[in-house]
Amino acid sequence: MNIAITAPTRLYQEVGLTLQQRITDDVYRVGSRLPPERDIAEEMDVSRSVVREAIIMLELQGLIEVRKGSGAYVTAKPSNDKPRATTRANSDVGPFELLQARQAVESQIASFAAMNITKNDISRLREALDMERKHLNEGCTDYDGDELFHLTIAEASQNSVMSDIVRELWQRRDESPMWQQLHARISNSSYRTAWLGDHEKILLALQKRDPEGAREAMWQHLENVKQTLFELSDVDDPQFDGFLFR
Structure with a gap:
């Protein structure tokens, strides 16, 4: 007997x-502004990152429009003759949830890499930083250099399972409509300079073969990365994606 397994709702x-x-019930009418994320988060007892991901989901469905420095506005009602979300969207992972998973996994893998890294791995990591x-x-x-840096660290762990896990996480990121929508909100890329500095610190710990330092x-x-992207995509902030660079 075949048993159908339904994926859990995120x-x-x-x-x-x-x-x-x-929106369907006209609690939020077309043309109106959604309540601030903070208010929605408090009402529903969830984090603001979860609300941010929910708003991105509605953006992808064409139900709301994000306006810089103003907030999110309802632009359409759900259509009864179309599915509310595509199969791909239903299976998508929220960008902040994905980053949290990467944080837990990749920090431990960096620790393993520090114990097993070779001179060739160090050379490849330097090449990735040069590309960045x-x-x-x-x-x-x-983000080719960024991705190469992280994948090379996973390979330096000398554990093919760990390497496959990191590659899968990056593939989900690259194929995620929600991740792409998040970045579509952000026009200032100055934060990437700070991330390059973070990478240099990681490389230094790996060169020292310091597992705890690398972790x-x-x-x-x-x-x-999580905090920067969260702050830069805050549509409720009047400066929106520029306030970090005042």
Whole structure:
């Protein structure tokens, strides 16, 4: 007997569906502004990052529009003759949830890498940092050097399972419509210079073969990534994506 297994609803999807129903019921009318994220988070007893992900979900469905420095506005009601979300969107992981998973996994892998890293791995990591610097200087918007740096650390662990896990996490990031939508909100890329500095600290710990230092440096780096992207994509802030650079 075949038993159908339904994927569990993610927390951001539960919040998004509640907001979607309120749009259907005219609690939030077309043209009106959604309440601030902080208010929604307090009402539904969830973190603001979960609310942020729910709003991104509604953006992808074409139900709301984010206006810089003003907030999120309802632009349409859900259509009864179309599914509320595509299969791909239903299976998507929220960008902040994904970053949290990467933080837990990659920090531990960095620790293993510090114990097993080779001279060749160090050379490859330096090449990845050189690629990042080159792209920053040229104003290039891709993340090839960033991804190469993280994947090389995973490979330096000398554990193919760990390497596969990190590769899978990055693949989910690269293929995620929600991740792409998050970055579509952000026009200032100055934060990438700070992330390059984080990478240099991670490399230094790896060169010293310091497992705890590498773990802490990777944990702090991904914490910085989470917090920076969260603050830069805050539509309720009047300065929106520029206030960190005042």
